[in-house]
Amino acid sequence: MSETNQNTPASQTLLNAIDSPADLRRLSRSQLPQLADEVRAHVLNSVSKTGGHLSSNLGTVELTIALHYVYDTPRDRLVWDVGHQTYPHKILTGRRDAMPTLRQQGGISGFPRRDESEYDTFGTAHSSTSISAAHGMAMAAKLKGESRRAVAIIGDGAMTAGMAFEALNNAGVAHGGLLGDVLVILNDNDMSISPPVGALNKYFTRLMSGKFYAAAREGAKSVLKNTPLYEFARRFEEHTKGMFVPGTIFEEFGFNYVGPIDGHDLDALIPTLENLRDRKGPQFLHLVTRKGQGYKLAEADPVKYHGPTPFNPAEGIKPSTAPAKKTFTQVFGDWLCDMAEADAKLVAITPAMREGSGMVEFHKRFPTRYYDVGIAEQHAVTFAGGLACEGMKPVVAIYSTFLQRAYDQVIHDVALQNLPVLFALDRAGLVGADGATHAGNYDIAFTRCIPNMSVLTPADENECRQALYTGHLHDGPVTVRYPRGAGVGAEIKKAMVALPWGKGEVRRRSSASQANGRGAPRIAILAFGTLLYPALKAAEALDASVANMRFVKPLDAELVAELARTHDALVTVEDGCVMGGAGSAVIESLQAQGFTVPVLQLGLPDEYIEHGEPGKLMAQCGLDAAGIERSVRDRFLTTAAPVAPVLRSVANT
Numbered sequence: 001m002s003e004t005n006q007n008t009p010a011s012q013t014l015l016n017a018i019d020s021p022a023d024l025r026r027l028s029r030s031q032l033p034q035l036a037d038e039v040r041a042h043v044l045n046s047v048s049k050t051g052g053h054l055s056s057n058l059g060t061v062e063l064t065i066a067l068h069y070v071y072d073t074p075r076d077r078l079v080w081d082v083g084h085q086t087y088p089h090k091i092l093t094g095r096r097d098a099m100p101t102l103r104q105q106g107g108i109s110g111f112p113r114r115d116e117s118e119y120d121t122f123g124t125a126h127s128s129t130s131i132s133a134a135h136g137m138a139m140a141a142k143l144k145g146e147s148r149r150a151v152a153i154i155g156d157g158a159m160t161a162g163m164a165f166e167a168l169n170n171a172g173v174a175h176g177g178l179l180g181d182v183l184v185i186l187n188d189n190d191m192s193i194s195p196p197v198g199a200l201n202k203y204f205t206r207l208m209s210g211k212f213y214a215a216a217r218e219g220a221k222s223v224l225k226n227t228p229l230y231e232f233a234r235r236f237e238e239h240t241k242g243m244f245v246p247g248t249i250f251e252e253f254g255f256n257y258v259g260p261i262d263g264h265d266l267d268a269l270i271p272t273l274e275n276l277r278d279r280k281g282p283q284f285l286h287l288v289t290r291k292g293q294g295y296k297l298a299e300a301d302p303v304k305y306h307g308p309t310p311f312n313p314a315e316g317i318k319p320s321t322a323p324a325k326k327t328f329t330q331v332f333g334d335w336l337c338d339m340a341e342a343d344a345k346l347v348a349i350t351p352a353m354r355e356g357s358g359m360v361e362f363h364k365r366f367p368t369r370y371y372d373v374g375i376a377e378q379h380a381v382t383f384a385g386g387l388a389c390e391g392m393k394p395v396v397a398i399y400s401t402f403l404q405r406a407y408d409q410v411i412h413d414v415a416l417q418n419l420p421v422l423f424a425l426d427r428a429g430l431v432g433a434d435g436a437t438h439a440g441n442y443d444i445a446f447t448r449c450i451p452n453m454s455v456l457t458p459a460d461e462n463e464c465r466q467a468l469y470t471g472h473l474h475d476g477p478v479t480v481r482y483p484r485g486a487g488v489g490a491e492i493k494k495a496m497v498a499l500p501w502g503k504g505e506v507r508r509r510s511s512a513s514q515a516n517g518r519g520a521p522r523i524a525i526l527a528f529g530t531l532l533y534p535a536l537k538a539a540e541a542l543d544a545s546v547a548n549m550r551f552v553k554p555l556d557a558e559l560v561a562e563l564a565r566t567h568d569a570l571v572t573v574e575d576g577c578v579m580g581g582a583g584s585a586v587i588e589s590l591q592a593q594g595f596t597v598p599v600l601q602l603g604l605p606d607e608y609i610e611h612g613e614p615g616k617l618m619a620q621c622g623l624d625a626a627g628i629e630r631s632v633r634d635r636f637l638t639t640a641a642p643v644a645p646v647l648r649s650v651a652n653t
């Protein structure tokens with residue numbers, strides 16, 4: 001019996017004794033409903049304190065208990081799609097008492113992590129990967145002659161990504177005579193983050209509302225419940241269900257389809273999973289659940305409770321009273337509506353992130369020009385390409401990390417054809433609580449190398465608005481990147497004025513540079529994006545010049561040359577990966593122009609930065625003012641490594 005954690009209410013008598021699924025499997029079936037109540041309470045109690053994903057987790061309590069009760073985990077593999085709904089899974093697999101550390105530095109992740117637990121069989125967070133991974137695990141078991149099973153648990157939202165169907169298409173057939181024993185569980189709560197979109201959702205609704213099948217089931221179950229016949233009827237039903245319900249798309253893919261059944265009913269879940277566990281070949285179980293189950297406020301508004309910050313569960317989420325600075329997301333949302341007013345050709349696309357991308361107002365005001373395409377980033381980009389071919393001005397609002405999902409579409413379907421698509425990249429740089437899977441660290445590197453692509457890095461809220469406007473006017477593909485949350489609180493000018501294309505600006509001149517180089521080396525910091533402000537602060541202490549570069553591509557080569565001519569050393573700072581980032585662009589420009597001035601590149605390191613508080617994480621990466629100052633002193637201003645007199649090339653004269 002584990003020690004009762006002082007943070008957990010005493011009412012968790014069953015849960016406090018469960019440190020692994022083996023403990024769970026020692027419970028009787030009749031104890032499981034109480035355990036479900038305790039797990040649900042623990043989820044609500046924890047998330048209301050730490051913040052995190054809530055409504056999806058409340059919806060998977062019974063499913064999680066049933067899976068660990070029926071399957072021999074971790075020998076049998078569970079792969080959770082997206083993985084934002086795995087708090088019950090973590091609570092039941094030895095991390096109950098770690099929940100207060102959720103998504104905090106050094107604490108447990110909000111998503112499954114292989115390096116966090118053997119029960120987290122596959123790292124997820126980007127959606128729609130679970131069927132592919134589970135299929136791989138199932139085929140490996142076949143090839144190795146192991147009897148283990150693989151289960152993918154995927155939501156109705158995640159099912160809208162093409163990758164899920166790529167996997168179904170592959171998993172449903174034999175390979176070399178071997179057929180994987182994979183179970184795909186569709187956790188259908190009729191919700192993505194926003195209300196679901198697309199034809200697939202309508203199809204699921206038809207399946208769920210299969211009148212005859214549902215009625216036949218309920219009738220049989222209530223009559224036979226708790227009788228020996230129930231078992232017979234259950235098996236009979238399996239073999240006769242095809243007579244009542246027309247073949248489903250999943251059966252066309254080669255899966256044995258079962259369902260829909262109530263994903264909160266343990267008496268339905270457990271026998272069904274026991275039956276499916278012992279069947280060979282690809283199985284598909286369609287569950288109907290409710291997002292937010294068991295907490296009325298989340299049941300009523302699963303969108304609001306998808307990923308709340310800390311709140312009082314007794315009162316629910318209250319609007320913040322603090323006069324908050326506008327977030328970059330809000331700046332984008334405001335600009336989008338203003339631009340739509342001014343330009344009828346503007347259309348806006350989101351791959352299932354309406355709220356997170358700040359598009360609720362745009363959707364309300366411009367419903368015919370708003371497209372939520374579901375979790376389908378590849379389609380979102382090429383769809384925008386098609387719109388642009390016909391003279392529309394599409395804006396693809398997408399988190400930097402999710403654009404990674406559509407890289408070929410950006411190159412092949414948009415940039416190569418030089419189509420005017422504006423990519424509004426939110427969550428650029430470190431995002432904090434979601435950790436490495438959601439970091440937008442790489443977009444500067446992976447977009448600036450694409451011919452025809454332009455890359456803008458606004459420094460504050462006002463410049464973000466102007467950069468979006470500038471990108472919208474540009475006749476070619478453009479990315480404008482901005483971080484999660486608020487900036488410095490710059491005054492936002494309503495008037496939209498295009499930035500001088502490809503031009504940066506000097507924001508501070510070092511006095512050393514006006515002293516013709518006597519004394520301390522003359523240093524210039526070239527800042528990209530919101531790191532302009534910590535750079536300015538560091539420059540005060542360093543007496544360095546500072547340039548707000550604004551554009552990574554086209555880079556202001558003239559400004560780079562002028563700074564190289566008038567300074568002994570250059571420093572680049574960016575909230576993106578150093579490798580291939582903006583600093584690399586500056587070095588390439590210096591080389592191309594024949595300059596040999598030393599350059600210190602500051603940015604995100606070649607490693608994954610885990611979840612934590614963004615400000616602290618940036619400081620740990622040396623990207624706060626103190627860190628920038630420290631790095632410049634260490635590199636250029638210590639006697640140990642003085643800046644050598646620069647051999648000035650011809651270009652310097």
Ligand SMILES: Cc1ncc(C[n+]2csc(CCOP(=O)(O)OP(=O)(O)O)c2C)c(N)n1
Nearest residue numbers: 056125126127155156157158191192193352
């Ligand atoms: C590739 C990708 N795009 C977008 C997201 C953002 N996202 C996280 S959860 C979610 C909705 C998932 O809906 P569903 O699969 O139905 O799970 P539910 O939240 O309903 O349990 C989205 C769009 C993501 N994680 N990965």
Ligand SMILES: CC(=O)[C@@H](O)[C@H](O)COP(=O)(O)O
Nearest residue numbers: 082084125307356431434484
């Ligand atoms: C699970 C998932 O991918 C989304 O819910 C994501 O966590 C949202 O991130 P933001 O909180 O930055 O909008």
Ligand SMILES: [Mg+2]
Nearest residue numbers: 155156157191
């Ligand atoms: Mg869903």
